[in-house]
Amino acid sequence: IRCQSTSTDEVKTKRNFLDNASNLLTNFLSGGSLGDMPIAEGAVTDLFDRPLFFSLYDWFIEHGAVYKLAFGPKAFVVVSDPVVARHILRENAFSFDKGVLADILEPIMGKGLIPADLDTWKLRRRVIAPGFHSLYLETMVKIFTSCSERTILKIDKLLERESLQGGQTIELDLEAEFSSLALDIIGLGVFNYDFGSVTKESPVIKAVYGTLFEAEHRSTFYIPYWKVPLMKWIVPRQRKFQKDLKVINDCLDGLIRNAKDTRQETDVEKLQQRDYSNLKDASLLRFLVDMRGADVDDRQLRDDLMTMLIAGHETTAAVLTWAVFLLAQNPSKMKKAQKEIDSVLGQDEPTFESVKKLDYIRLIVVESLRLYPQPPLLIRRSLKSDKLPGGYNGNKDGYAIPPGTDIFISVYNLHRSPYFWDHPNEFEPERFLVQKKNEDVEGWDGFDPSRSPGALYPNEVISDFAFLPFGGGPRKCVGDQFALMESTVALAMLLQKFDVELKGSPESVELVTGATIHTKNGLWCKLRKRSHETS
Ligand code: HEM
Numbered sequence: 001i002r003c004q005s006t007s008t009d010e011v012k013t014k015r016n017f018l019d020n021a022s023n024l025l026t027n028f029l030s031g032g033s034l035g036d037m038p039i040a041e042g043a044v045t046d047l048f049d050r051p052l053f054f055s056l057y058d059w060f061i062e063h064g065a066v067y068k069l070a071f072g073p074k075a076f077v078v079v080s081d082p083v084v085a086r087h088i089l090r091e092n093a094f095s096f097d098k099g100v101l102a103d104i105l106e107p108i109m110g111k112g113l114i115p116a117d118l119d120t121w122k123l124r125r126r127v128i129a130p131g132f133h134s135l136y137l138e139t140m141v142k143i144f145t146s147c148s149e150r151t152i153l154k155i156d157k158l159l160e161r162e163s164l165q166g167g168q169t170i171e172l173d174l175e176a177e178f179s180s181l182a183l184d185i186i187g188l189g190v191f192n193y194d195f196g197s198v199t200k201e202s203p204v205i206k207a208v209y210g211t212l213f214e215a216e217h218r219s220t221f222y223i224p225y226w227k228v229p230l231m232k233w234i235v236p237r238q239r240k241f242q243k244d245l246k247v248i249n250d251c252l253d254g255l256i257r258n259a260k261d262t263r264q265e266t267d268v269e270k271l272q273q274r275d276y277s278n279l280k281d282a283s284l285l286r287f288l289v290d291m292r293g294a295d296v297d298d299r300q301l302r303d304d305l306m307t308m309l310i311a312g313h314e315t316t317a318a319v320l321t322w323a324v325f326l327l328a329q330n331p332s333k334m335k336k337a338q339k340e341i342d343s344v345l346g347q348d349e350p351t352f353e354s355v356k357k358l359d360y361i362r363l364i365v366v367e368s369l370r371l372y373p374q375p376p377l378l379i380r381r382s383l384k385s386d387k388l389p390g391g392y393n394g395n396k397d398g399y400a401i402p403p404g405t406d407i408f409i410s411v412y413n414l415h416r417s418p419y420f421w422d423h424p425n426e427f428e429p430e431r432f433l434v435q436k437k438n439e440d441v442e443g444w445d446g447f448d449p450s451r452s453p454g455a456l457y458p459n460e461v462i463s464d465f466a467f468l469p470f471g472g473g474p475r476k477c478v479g480d481q482f483a484l485m486e487s488t489v490a491l492a493m494l495l496q497k498f499d500v501e502l503k504g505s506p507e508s509v510e511l512v513t514g515a516t517i518h519t520k521n522g523l524w525c526k527l528r529k530r531s532h533e534t535s
Contacts, residue, residue: 034068034405036395037068037394037395037399038066038394040062040063040069051511051512052513053377053410053413056410056412057412060078060413064391065080065081065084065392065393066078066079066081074406076406076407076408078407078408078410079391079408079409079410080409080410080414081389081392081394081414081441082420082441082464082465083389083392083441083465084389085414085472086465086472086473087389088409089378089409089468089473090472092386093473093474093475096382096383097380098379098380099380099406100379100406101379102115104218105310107245108245109306110299110303110306111124112124112303112306114307120300121475124300125478127288128288128478131291132284132479132481136282137352137482139282140189140282141350141352141485143189144490145351145493147184147185148493149493150184150198151180151490152497154198155170155177158172169526169528170527170528171524172525173523173525174324174500174525175321175519175522175523176522178316179317181490182313182486183205183317184197185316186312186316188283189482190283190284190312191252191255191259191284203247204247204251206244207247208313210240210241210244211241214237214241214244215514217237226241248309249306252302252305253298255285255305256285256301259286260289263289267290268291271286271287284308285301288301311479312479314515314516315515318516319483320487320490320491321518321523322368322371323364324491324494324523324525325506325509326427328500328506329502329506330427333364336360337364337491338495340360350488355456355485356456360429361488361491361492362457362488363430363458364491365488366458367429367432370416370469373411373468373469373517374516375411375516376410376411376412376513376517377409377411378408378409379406379409380407381404381406382407384403385400385401385402385403387401388401392442411468414468415467415469417466419438420436420441432458432462433449435447445464447463447467451464456481457481459480498527499527499528499529500525500527502524502526504524
């Protein structure tokens with residue numbers, strides 16, 4: 001949520017007025033029930049010049065794990081407690097929808113899974129989730145390696161050019177490289193379209209970035225002016241957004257038409273027999289068209305693909321960005337990671353099987369997601385009256401909430417909570433191997449890796465909702481294993497070939513947030529070829 005810059009006095013006056021008005025309104029709407037909830041003071045000024053989730057953290061430490069944030073005419077309940085998060089996401093999941101998030105994303109994703117109303121969601125989730133089965137993931141690992149190879153080749157070429165001039169190190173914005181890599185992977189994996197963005201620019205690529213940029217603008221802009229009639233044709237950035245959307249929609253429509261026109265019974269049989277090794281196109285779109293028949297509604301398919309394009313692109317790029325940022329500040333952990341890569345992979349590319357042996361790299365990926373969750377907030381709105389548990393340091397009787405209550409589950413707060421993590425702000429991938437309990441937190445079953453024995457990566461079940469990188473309950477991310485494997489493969493391949501350092505100080509890497517946490521000016525790094533003789 002972004003605020004316009006005004007003088008501090010003016011802001012204070014406005015803030016007091018808006019806070020009072022919103023408290024009255026909220027208490028009126030909630031019949032006074034939200035009135036027992038601690039209220040975060042000092043809203044508006046604290047929102048200047050830094051991402052919202054930092055302020056939410058400070059208020060969490062001050063007011064507790066469930067508090068009300070009021071600013072402007074709006075009030076939000078901010079949750080930083082695993083028991084309350086579990087209630088909202090799993091135990092009472094169907095009493096909530098995506099609220100503000102759906103309002104923002106619906107113009108882009110239509111009735112895709114993220115913003116979809118519950119009826120549409122139930123139908124589409126049943127169709128899409130089975131597409132992410134283990135044979136699909138096994139086939140995807142080949143796409144992850146071939147796309148990562150392109151990035152490696154690009155860096156190799158830049159280094160070769162540098163060596164002709166006597167240098168051995170290049171400077172590169174790795175965030176931008178990861179973004180291109182993740183776009184290529186999502187295009188090939190979800191709809192068999194090669195953006196080729198690691199090596200080129202195209203109108204479709206530009207349109208994807210334009211759309212992401214607009215989604216971010218909408219998620220951080222206070223007044224939804226784009227909903228005002230005619231605005232989308234009057235405001236230049238809204239006109240550009242409509243144009244970008246059309247470019248992507250035309251591209252997706254073409255791919256859907258092609259997938260339907262080329263549907264072949266032999267491919268359907270291969271899919272039914274799970275014979276992925278002989279399939280030319282193993283994409284999710286092929287699965288959706290082949291297994292579900294050619295009569296699937298084109299508009300719905302397009303919404304599904306658009307949703308996965310947006311949901312699976314910047315999120316994964318961000319994980320890679322922060323993993324490198326954290327490793328670069330921890331040389332001993334970087335060495336440990338490279339040692340594991342050398343011993344598991346040698347000079348080979350990762351495979352589905354070898355990813356299972358990259359234990360430390362997998363922990364690095366999840367620890368990066370703990371410190372930099374994507375997105376840092378999960379957004380819900382209550383559809384009916386409900387009672388939230390009070391949180392470990394709140395009202396024992398809990399808090400009644402009326403229909404229409406907007407809720408932020410602060411994943412960032414949960415992931416950095418001193419109640420659930422030792423040294424919460426430190427980068428310690430090994431922490432996920434250790435059991436932990438906190439008897440003071442009633443109803444929290446603690447952290448126990450044995451709770452989810454088959455899981456390759458720590459998850460919300462192991463942590464009883466203290467670790468929520470992919471949400472939890474029925475609306476948990478469908479692409480979690482895809483994204484985790486993709487990040488493991490890409491990170492392993494990068495560190496297998498190159499030594500990476502930050503170009504400037506860690507403090508110079510400023511954070512910005514929209515849907516994801518990213519850098520303000522890129523993650524500028526120094527890269528050099530690894531010398532395997534000396535490692
Ligand atoms: C939902 C995170 C990658 C597709 C979610 C949610 C989170 C999340 C937290 C739950 C949102 C909520 O409850 O409000 C991530 C992260 C990723 C990632 C951190 C990368 C590291 C992907 C990929 C895909 C994908 C690669 C698709 C290929 C989706 C979809 C949903 C979703 C379709 C909506 C699920 C539903 O409502 O049924 N993601 N995601 N995500 N994600 Fe991901």
